[in-house]
Amino acid sequence: MPDLLTRMLAAKGTLLADGATGTNLFNMGLMSGDAPELWNETHPEKITALYKGAVDAGSDIFLTNSFGANASRLKLHDAGHRAFELSKIAAEIGREVADKAGRTVIVAGSVGPTGDIMEPVGTLSHADAVEMFHETAAGLKAGGADIGWLETISAAEEYRAAAEGFALAGLPWVGTMSFDTAGRTMMGVTSKDMVAMVSSIPNTPAAFGANCGTGASDLLRTVQGFAATGTEIPIVAKGNAGIPKYHDGHIHYDGTPELMADYAVMARDCGASIIGGCCGTQPMHLEKMREALDTRPRQPAPTLDAIVSALGAFSSDSDGTDGNGPPARRKRGRARVA
Secondary structure, eight states: OOHHHHHHHHHHEEEEEOSSSHHHHHHHHHHHOOOOOHHHHHHHHHHHHHHHHHHTTTEEEEOOSSOOOOOHHHHGGGGGGGGGHHHHHHHHHHHHHHSSSSSSSSEEEEOOOSSBBBBSSSBBBBHHHHHHHHHHHHHHHHTTTTTTEEEOOOHHHHHHHHHHHHHHHHOEEEEEEOOOOHHHHHHHOOHHHHHHHHHHSSSSOOOEEEEEEHHHHHHHHHHHHHHHOOOOOOOEEESSSSSSHHHHEEEOOOOOOOHHHHHHHHHHTTTEEEEEEEEOOOHHHHHHHHHHHHHHHSOOOOOHHHHHHHHHOOOOOOOOSSSSSSOOOOOSSSSOOO
């Protein structure tokens, strides 16, 4: 039987995913440098509120608070041995919220990058990466996640290792990358490269796409790059709520709920069938996105000029597929939590 996400896509055509994890947890009191995953145990009521905020705003899918729940990232908090346990708790809380929603809502087990650089550039071996992803995926499955959700990946090697981890756990999955470097990922992957990679993976993801990166305009240009290949695999668009700005000691995103509503329908018209938000996206944004997707008719794919007019300028002239993007560079430190 097809996984729940595939069945829901067949029934509804377009699904609304959730918004940010980090932004909303910081609003609840999480401090910079803290491990959000430890809140699954110490503040389960706040994680419940995080999930419920997305569900109440109309999301069909929400991601669990397990982005950094792998041995490599958790060891920075003396919890490297707890990856399975913390992932399982994250999914258990999500399962309880989804089962009380009164409608079908998908619990997607968030899986972020390891934070290490893989061989031959770095020291993380393929086998060790697979085992870390397997451990997290197994915990999410044990906790009741409907699907795994890989996100904010930069390197093709790490994406493939995660695919193997999901396969070992027997968990269907979705996988997105972050195209934050002139239309490419930090490690040089373009939208066209990603489609080719995804198509070659034995356990093909149920959907693939882009999350985070820079602004919503850039993400939609990447989505158009996916769609231009003619891929039949469903496309995910999970863009930031505008551009980050530093103000009064905090990072704020300038995307209004109205802008994110425009982004949502443009993402659908560009070819995405799973649409959500990343950094800065709160329930108030999701409510407007839900309303827009439900009430605005489909249109032809917007031109690049129309995207800029509605959502703001691109951060670079190139989308990376014309050969003018920057070369791959070393991945820097720990990825931020959306």
